[in-house]
Every structure is written in C-alpha cells, then in structure tokens.
Amino acid sequence: MMGPFLCLWTATFFVMSQECPEPCTCVEKKYGRQLAECAYRDLQGVPTGLPSNVTTLTLSANKITSLQQSSFLEVTQVQSLWLAHNEICAIEEGTFARLLHLKNIDLSNNQLADFPWGDLYNLSTLQLLKMNNNQLVKLPWEAFHTLKDLRSLWINDNKFTTIAQGTFDAMSSLSQLQIYNNPFNCTCRLLWLKSWAENTLISIPKRDSISCAAPESLRGVPLGRIPDLQCTPPSVQLTCHPNLDNTVLYDGLTLMLHCSVTGSPQPEIRWEIQTPIQGTEINGPNVERDKNDLSTGGSKHSAERFLVYGNGTLVIPHLSKHEEGTYTCLATNEVGTRKVSVNVALANSENPAEDLLRNNLATSKLGAKHCNKEAQANSSQAGEKLVIIYRVPAGMGSSDGGTLLESRLWACMFCLVVFLYC
Template sequence: MGEKTMDPLLFFLTVLLFVGTQSCPEVCKCVAKKKYGRHIADCSYKELQAVPVGLPSNATTLTLSVNRITSLRVDSFEDLVDLQALWLSYNEVSNIAKGTFAFLVQLRAIDLSHNRITDFPWGDLSNLTALQQLKLSSNLLEKVPSDAFHTLKDLRSLWLSDNQLAVLSEGTFDSMPLLSLLQISHNPWNCSCKIWWLKAWMENTSVIPEKESITCAAPERMKGLVFGRSLPMDCMRPSVQVVYHSSLGSSILHGGLSVLLHCTAVGKPPPEIRWKIQTSSQNVAINGPNIEEGNNSLADVTSKHSKGMHFLVFKNGSMVISKFSKADEGIYTCQALNDVGSREESVSIALASSENPADQLENNMQASKPESKPCDREEHSKSEEKIVVLYLPPILPKTSSSVRVLWPWAALLLSSLLALCS
C-alpha cells in the first residue's frame, strides 16, 4: 500500500503553525491579544547583551528593558515592520547604527532612557511620522540638530532631561504642534545669548513642567541660577543698515567704476557680517572679511583686483566692488548674525547709460531679483530693499583737465535711492 500524500492546504497550515510556534525566542515571552490587535514580545530582565534573533515578525510591542544591551545594529529590528512600541530603557546602549529605526514607520513610542547614548541617529526620525512619545532622558547627548523633530507632527511627549545639553538651536520645537510635555531639566545649560530664545520661549509655553529644575551651568557668574524670567541676559538681535559711499578717488574711473558699500550692524554680542551677491550670472557668499586690516589704498584695491579678487570685504563691514560693470548688476545683501539671531538688508545696484534710466532700471532689477514675494514689514524676517542707479560716463583721456571733468561723476554717480518696502 503506497504512502498517502498530505493535502497541500493541510501541509501549508502545518508549516505556518510550526513557524508561528518557533518565532518567539526562548528567553522571551510572546503573547497575542487578538481582541486588541496586539502582539507583545517581552524580553525584559534577561541579562541580554544583544537584541535576540527570531523575534515574531508580527510583534506590535517589543520590551527589552533592564538588560545589558550595548549596541543596536541596522538589522536589529529589520523584520518588525508592524512595531508600534519599543522599550529599551535601563540598558547600556552606547552605539546605534544609522538606519536602525528608519523602517519602523508604525512606531508610536520609543523609550531609550537610562542608557549611554552620545550620538543618536537623528535622521531616522524623519520617517517616524506616527511617533507620539520619545524618551531620551538620562543619556549622554551633547547636541540636538535644529531639524531633528521637523517631521514629528504628532509628537506629544519628549524627554531630553538629564543629558549633557548646553545649547539648543532656535526653532528646535516649533514643528510639533501637539507637543504637551517637554522635559529638558538637569542639563548643563550655557545661559549665554546662544539660548536667549529659549528663555523667551519658556516664558510663553506651558509644556515644560518643573521649570525651577532648569538651571545654568555657565557662564560662571550665572552658575546655579534658575533659567527663568528673572535671569539677567544682556542680549539683542542685530540691526543692520547698508550705506552707499562713492569717494574712492578720482582715478577709479580710468579702469571702470569702483563701488563701496558699507554695512553697519549693532547687536549684543557684536554681530558677524556676511555678504551675499546675486547677479544674473552668479551667486556669491562671502562669510567674513577677505582683506587684511591695514592701510588699503586705491592702489591696494587695484592690486587685489588684478589677483582675481573682485568683491573685496573688509573687517569693518565695507565691501568694494572693483571695476563695476554691467555684469555686476544685481542684489547685494548684508547679513548680520550673532548668538541671538540675524537680520539682513539688501541694495539693488543697476548701471545706467542714459540720463533717464527709470525704464531701463525697472527691467534690469526684474531680471536680477529672485522670485517676488510680498513685502514683510517685520524687521527680523525681511530686509529693506533699496535701489542705487549708477551712471557710467564715457572714459576720457588721462589729462589734468579730464580728471576735473570726471570727478563730479565720481562724487556720487547716484541717480536715486528708493525704498521699495515703505
């Protein structure tokens, strides 16, 4: 009598049952609560040194708390795509590979408190848009990127207390409209102007409990003070103004116009000045002076230009555009930055060849501007734009009389200075 073959459907169900019974590691306890659609894998209090293999792929909650796990690999949770809660508190985690959490898009809660984390894979959070609770307290974190939480629109609770945070970037918490609990106490806060924004933000929010526990560790004169309303902080967001100057000397016209823009900035602490240039053919950013201090005569400026330096920026905020030509028409923006924030002001420069350049100027400026935006009257967010029109007269022969004729052009060469956003 020949052997009977097993019904294919029965075989499939047998294999499925076998796989299901083998999918929970021995050290863990796996429970299915079908009524609630939950599948729990509890591997806590097991002295584990690594995430166990063979975890059930349908797990919605994984508990690994109170073990001795030291690192999380990129494949530690790769099969747990349905995971909604991950508990890893009270371990010894110090290393987390980038991408470890990136595919756990169903996650609503992560608890990594009481570990030894110094470098968290913040980029992984961009995929976790369902996250509602994130606990990173009692670790060794020294910084949080300004955009770390920019996709976490549903986050309700965030624990960052008991770390090594000294500063946070302005706007760090702005992208979480549902945030109702934020723990940042017991960090070594540097109560300088770098977190002046945080002081103002805390005064107008109710999401931070126990504000009395947020104290300063630096500077020395503020050590131990509560980071609250009465904390003395002499800080001021920069103010900025761009002024056009023309007295560079009569000889400048022999090689083409040279334009001097001076940027005046005031703030506490003193702001750093940067220039941004946008023309029809290029965008240039100059982050600080490129000319050493000293007696920079016109000959020095000409020498620098001959060495390929066209935009010369000095420590006092001045910028010289040597041999200004049609190609240099565009928007010149001075930006002032300090620990409190930044402001900027722009001036649009067009070179006209006629005595009535109004129509030509409008066309030139429309070509050199970025996409138009409504005027914003808030000083801190938009700059006041000005227009400078320069006349370029014909270059005359180098004679003593020609210098006298040219100098009135060099005295200003300024047809109009208008405010577009008044």
C-alpha cells in the first residue's frame, strides 16, 4: 500500500529539486512558503530558476557586485531578502520596486555609495531595513515616508554628513534606529536631530558614537553634548534708489535694488528676475567692484542688463520696457529661506495705478511712497511684493515705442502691498 505514496513523494521531491538552482538549497516551509538558501556559494549574481513561491531568499556572503531590475523577477512573493556581506556597489532603479510583500531586507556590509531610494515607496509592508556598513552619502528626507510599518532601521557606519529634519517622522512604528558612526557635520542644519533624539521614545543605541566630524572645533564631540548653536533664519529688507516722489530722472535711468539680510549662519543671496520675455536667476555677484562705486550705475558694465554686487545690490543700468517685471531677492541659510519681491513697471498714462490694475495684478491698499520692504524671520508671510511704477508723462515716450528711457522722466512711485505666498 505504501508503494504509490512513495512514488508520489519521490516524484514531488524530484520536481522540487529540479526547480531549485544547482548552487542553492530549497526547503519547503509551512503554508506553501519556501526558503532558498544560497549563502556562501561564491555567487557573482542572483541565480536564475528560483521557485516562484520563495518567500525567504538568502544570498549573503557571496561575491555579488550589482543588482538589476531583472534580478528578482522570479521571486516577487519574497518577504525576506538577505544580501549582506557581498560586494554590491550598484543597484539599478526599480530592482526592489516590484517586491510588494517584502518585510525584511539586509544590504549591510556592501559597497553602496548610492541607492535607488524611490524603490522604497512601494515597500509599505517593510519592517526591517539594514543598510549599515556601506558608503552611502545622501539620504533624501522623503526616503522613508511610506514605511509606516518599519520597526528597525540601520543606517550606521555610512558617510552621511547630515540628516534632514522630518526624515523619520512618517515611521510611526519605528522602535529602533541605528545612526552612529557617520561623519556628521554639526551645524545648524543638524541641530534638530540633537533635540529630537533627546525626546523620542525610539531606541537609539551607541549615542556617544553619534558624533561630529566637523566643524573642527566639535570634532569627536557626541551630538548630544554639543553646545547650543546660535541659529536664526534670515530676515530680508529691500530698498531701492531712486525712491522719492518728484525726483527728476534723466536719460538712461539706473535703478538700484539693495537686498540687506541678517541671520545666522550668514545667509546667501540670490536674485530671481521674471520679465515678460524670460526668467533669469543670478546666484551670487556677477560684478567684482567696490560697493562705493555703485552710484555710477556700473558704467564699465553698461552692456549688462543686470548687475549683482557682493553686498546684495542689483543694478539695472538702463531701465526700459524690456526690464519690466518682478525682482525677487532670496536669502537662504541652514535654518530657512525668506524672500521679498518688487514689481517694476513703466506706465505711459496719467494714472499708472489703473494701468497696473488692468494688467490683473492683485493689489491692496496704498502703502508708503518709499521703496522699503522687509520680510522678518518670524513673519507669517514668506515675503511680500512691492510695486514700483515709473510714470512716463504723455508725449515723452521713447522713439522706439518705450524700449529705452531716452527723454527726461518724472518718477511717480506707488507702493502697493501684494501678498506673495511661498
């Protein structure tokens, strides 16, 4: 009576053994699960021919150097993927994106300098992620935003110099976080991590090994022991010249916009210019010159439409219809960004405010007559837009339809506050 059953069992075992690649050992588990054991086999790549019902795939301690999109197409039901102690230095984008059932992945002790972070977006069931002992440098702040079930994250012993605020916020199930032995740059950008680590209930081992590699004055100091840094977001004040009513302006009007900023660390300034023809961005000064020489309007640089100096001043050497538009000064440091804008317009009518309204600019009540606008660090608005209108009296327009201010102009300036949301 045992003969038929023995034959059936032998046939089943033979089929199962045929489905398992020769370098690996496949073991049937309960409930249809299957383990594919391929560790310590000197493999240089993921073997093909794996059973489709594999839920645990062990590829640790091999000589695998890279992973491709096709590496795991045969095992899309896999729940645990062990890849530690290989030589992996490259992972193609999309390699893990189809492994929707993945709960555990171990990529520790490899040579990864980069990772396709977007692949984690689909791995919403992930519970364990080990990426420690690699060469990873950049960690996008949104990398873990879909991993609400993740319980343990190991990113220690990498090359991370900073971690963006909010990186761990979405992982509501996280109970263990290992981030020690990274060369952190302990500036204002990382100060949030000190406070967060002191107040979180998440287990963070080896806190004294979460230390600073820079700046030099803090080298070797544990993050939790660094002194409070003086960190303040930028505040911005924008002034312009000429900025008074009834000012006589001559041929080739020069308009100067000065962006004065404060903050700690010292903010960097950049200008964004949007004219009807094109948008321009100027990062830092494009003129090397003594700021005391600005009143000349940059005569040596008259061919340039926009001149930006090291003290934050932007000069428009020849204001014309081509230079109408929005001029935005942005100040950025490690704590935040603030910006203030001015709209510069040339009007030919007797009522330039009506011209501006006809151009569908959202305006509010009249403000001061001086071009002086400030965006404070604690302002509820990220910045405000100041509108400056230079009126060209009737009969005094330029010969080419207003492209150059070739005749004498009377400045008529209206400051209209327009809220500009970031």
